Amino acid sequence: MSQSPSLNTWSEALSGFYIGWLPLGLLIVAAVPLIFIALYALTYGVYGERKISAFMQDRLGPMEVGKWGILQTLADILKLLQKEDIVPTAADKFLFVIGPVIMFVGSFMAFVVLPYGPAFIGADLNVGLFYAIGIVSFEVVGILASGWGSNNKWALYGAIRSVAQIVSYEIPASIALLCGAMMAGTLSMQQFCVLQSGPYGFIHYYLFSNPIAWLPFLIYFIASLAENNRAPFDIPEAESELVAGFFTEYSGMKFAMFFLAEYGSMFMVSAIISIVFLGGWASPLPNIGGFALNEWTSGPVWGAFWIIMKAFFFIFVQMWLRWTLPRLRVDQLMFLCWKVLTPFAFIAFVLTAVWEIYK
Amino acid sequence: MQELGKAELNATRIIRQDDNRVVIEKDLDTEYMVLSMGPQHPSTHGVLRLECITDGEVVVEAEPYLGYLHRCFEKYCEKLDYPSIVPYTDRMDYLAGMNTELAYCLGVEKLLDIEIPRRVEFIRVIVSELNRIASHLVAIGTYGIDLGAFTPFLFCFRDREHILNLLEWISGARMLYNYIWIGGLAYDVPPDFRKRVAEFVAYFRPKAVELQELLTENEIFVKRTKGVGIMPADVAINYAWSGPMLRGSGVKWDLRRNDPYSIYPELDFDVPVPDGKFSDIGDSLSRHLVRALEMTESLKIIEQCLDRMPEVDGFNSRALIPKKIRPKAGEVYARAENPRGEVGFYIVSDGKSTKPLRCKARSSCFVNLSAMKDLSKGQLIPDLVAIIGSIDIVLGEVDR
Numbered sequence: 001m002s003q004s005p006s007l008n009t010w011s012e013a014l015s016g017f018y019i020g021w022l023p024l025g026l027l028i029v030a031a032v033p034l035i036f037i038a039l040y041a042l043t044y045g046v047y048g049e050r051k052i053s054a055f056m057q058d059r060l061g062p063m064e065v066g067k068w069g070i071l072q073t074l075a076d077i078l079k080l081l082q083k084e085d086i087v088p089t090a091a092d093k094f095l096f097v098i099g100p101v102i103m104f105v106g107s108f109m110a111f112v113v114l115p116y117g118p119a120f121i122g123a124d125l126n127v128g129l130f131y132a133i134g135i136v137s138f139e140v141v142g143i144l145a146s147g148w149g150s151n152n153k154w155a156l157y158g159a160i161r162s163v164a165q166i167v168s169y170e171i172p173a174s175i176a177l178l179c180g181a182m183m184a185g186t187l188s189m190q191q192f193c194v195l196q197s198g199p200y201g202f203i204h205y206y207l208f209s210n211p212i213a214w215l216p217f218l219i220y221f222i223a224s225l226a227e228n229n230r231a232p233f234d235i236p237e238a239e240s241e242l243v244a245g246f247f248t249e250y251s252g253m254k255f256a257m258f259f260l261a262e263y264g265s266m267f268m269v270s271a272i273i274s275i276v277f278l279g280g281w282a283s284p285l286p287n288i289g290g291f292a293l294n295e296w297t298s299g300p301v302w303g304a305f306w307i308i309m310k311a312f313f314f315i316f317v318q319m320w321l322r323w324t325l326p327r328l329r330v331d332q333l334m335f336l337c338w339k340v341l342t343p344f345a346f347i348a349f350v351l352t353a354v355w356e357i358y359k
Numbered sequence: 360m361q362e363l364g365k366a367e368l369n370a371t372r373i374i375r376q377d378d379n380r381v382v383i384e385k386d387l388d389t390e391y392m393v394l395s396m397g398p399q400h401p402s403t404h405g406v407l408r409l410e411c412i413t414d415g416e417v418v419v420e421a422e423p424y425l426g427y428l429h430r431c432f433e434k435y436c437e438k439l440d441y442p443s444i445v446p447y448t449d450r451m452d453y454l455a456g457m458n459t460e461l462a463y464c465l466g467v468e469k470l471l472d473i474e475i476p477r478r479v480e481f482i483r484v485i486v487s488e489l490n491r492i493a494s495h496l497v498a499i500g501t502y503g504i505d506l507g508a509f510t511p512f513l514f515c516f517r518d519r520e521h522i523l524n525l526l527e528w529i530s531g532a533r534m535l536y537n538y539i540w541i542g543g544l545a546y547d548v549p550p551d552f553r554k555r556v557a558e559f560v561a562y563f564r565p566k567a568v569e570l571q572e573l574l575t576e577n578e579i580f581v582k583r584t585k586g587v588g589i590m591p592a593d594v595a596i597n598y599a600w601s602g603p604m605l606r607g608s609g610v611k612w613d614l615r616r617n618d619p620y621s622i623y624p625e626l627d628f629d630v631p632v633p634d635g636k637f638s639d640i641g642d643s644l645s646r647h648l649v650r651a652l653e654m655t656e657s658l659k660i661i662e663q664c665l666d667r668m669p670e671v672d673g674f675n676s677r678a679l680i681p682k683k684i685r686p687k688a689g690e691v692y693a694r695a696e697n698p699r700g701e702v703g704f705y706i707v708s709d710g711k712s713t714k715p716l717r718c719k720a721r722s723s724c725f726v727n728l729s730a731m732k733d734l735s736k737g738q739l740i741p742d743l744v745a746i747i748g749s750i751d752i753v754l755g756e757v758d759r
Contacts, residue, residue, distance in 0.1 A: 053510075153392065153394050157416070232507065325508065325579055326579045327507025327508075328583070329742070330739065
């Protein structure tokens with residue numbers, strides 16, 4: 001955080017606040033955003049998905065629990081908590097239990113480096129982006145463990161597909177993010193946002209200030225869909241082919257953990273794409289003459305608002321695609337990754353490098 | 360692909376290329392896995408079970424197993440009066456009850472050699488065409504689900520709901536109607552029938568276009584179905600395929616035209632056959648396309664019927680129903696074009712009883728499904744799902 005001291009003075013001061021041995025200040029700075037996101041991911045992500053899909057399909061969606069069914073997800077969580085925790089007798093017990101945990105941890109550990117506004121960040125690592133990419137790949141281990149440990153043929157198919165897919169799509173996704181890193185000249189997530197904030201609002205975003213940025217932006221968005229197993233790349237859990245893919249045998253809270261991890265990852269990639277290409281917590285509003293809109297809409301709380309809004313927008317697009325498009329076949333998926341996205345990612349990489357040298 | 364012996368099979372690897380070419384690599388020893396797909400599987404459309412021998416994602420062989428929904432329809436028929444069989448025919452193809460009822464009643468009427476009032480004929484055609492649209496909507500919607508597109512399914516069901524409401528209004532039931540009776544109908548249509556059906560036709564026309572844009576012309580949908588599960592016309596004929604399946608292979612064969620019954624000869628409609636521009640002839644996309652185009656043709660038929668249907672004062676749809684049905688000794692085979700193909704009833708009467716001596720049902724789905732083993736060879740599992748979906752089976756009719 002040394003690179004932006006003025007923004008983080010009070011959060012730094014807060015981090016040093018202890019009550020006895022309890023790091024209360026650190027808890028507020030680091031844990032509160034995480035808890036908020038976890039709560040969001042479980043309740044409002046699921047609720048939003050159900051409502052959005054319902055409106056797209058001429059339905060109402062959940063309407064019974066609470067007004068407009070707003071408490072539906074809480075009711076679902078209670079139901080899942082009450083369920084018996086079943087481990088199939090033929091399953092590999094250790095892998096079966098550890099699978100969802102790894103996935104959950106992998107998904108939520110990446111939240112540490114996401115900056116929610118200039119003040120809130122778990123840890124402003126100087127290799128934040130690299131850390132996020134790395135920790136998300138960790139999920140593959142969880143998927144493989146649960147798919148293999150279930151001792152179910154459908155789960156095994158799902159796990160194999162998933163591993164092949166995620167490992168392949170990490171290449172174009174990482175190269176696309178590398179383009180962003182080249183534009184910023186840093187890997188620190190906080191620094192990305194700082195560099196893209198300025199008096200002219202959205203003009204400073206790389207997507208608008210750099211003529212090449214749209215290419216890595218699109219590549220990363222498509223690849224992130226595949227990394228998250230979202231439609232049209234949801235082949236690891238293709239319910240019409242593989243029943244439920246790698247979590248076929250899971251029920252109760254273990255199933256909920258997969259669910260939570262999925263929505264967590266959705267938020268994560270949406271936040272990363274908005275940080276790298278759309279300025280993260282930087283306000284999009286420009287100063288116009290005497291109206292200092294940018295100054296008025298900046299600050300710790302506004303920052304959290306902007307980044308969450310940007311992330312919500314990308315989550316909405318993900319849902320929109322999911323409820324519109326059919327699913328690709330495995331070989332078509334691999335074709336898209338290796339023969340379309342990866343070459344274009346390299347082209348974007350070279351073009352960005354050239355632009356950064358000669359701009 | 361040539362037949363392979365068991366030993367040879369174990370040392371052979373089948374690879375499917377981008378252009379659907381199947382390449383066989385020999386002497387590569389890999390282990391096969393037997394995968395039981397169904398009877399409880401989301402995309403086997405009921406309780407079909409496929410025992411697949413798989414090599415990775417490639418299905419080396421798939422063997423369909425039937426009978427999970429067998430209800431002894433044919434045996435029951437021998438113990439029931441002719442009119443009491445009608446509700447049982449509903450339960451064969453439960454998505455197209457009216458069409459199956461019509462086929463059965465045509466058979467008994469042929470056996471009895473009785474005349475049907477003209478208004479009854481028109482009503483019969485209207486309801487069975489409505490039911491054909493409803494059935495194709497389910498076929499197209501579930502096909503979308505099989506390929507991962509969930510939204511078209513709900514759009515289809517929303518539109519199907521209007522048809523079911525209409526049919527419920529007419530017959531009192533939503534799926535198992537018992538409406539078309541031997542020699543007549545259970546009830547005459549309600550007074551506003553013509554208006555409301557015309558309203559539905561006007562409502563559905565743009566929706567069919569919307570469905571076309573959302574699903575049929577979707578790039579991913581075309582990629583998933585084009586060239587998948589190609590069935591050449593001659594093989595299709597040898598398998599005795601019928602209905603949209605056969606037309607998908609490019610054979611212009613529709614019983615409403617080729618062996619006309621009821622008032623179909625008077626009506627003007629096309630028999631859609633794929634031209635090979637948008638799809639490869641005989642593939643899954645062609646079969647889907649035939650169904651999508653047939654819905655518009657059915658709308659045409661309904662409109663014409665509404666125009667020409669005679670209004671009769673004091674009409675009694677049960678007036679000509681024989682009090683006691685005891686046909687002369689003889690046998691008859693009657694067939695009709697159902698949404699899924701040719702449904703036929705072979706009825707034998709001994710001339711003494713009010714019950715048929717034998718009633719054999721020719722199921723369109725059963726015959727269409729018999730080609731599954733041939734079609735599934737060397738396909739990927741996602742393609743297998745696409746092929747099953749394009750066959751559009753109703754297990755109630757397969758097993759009877």
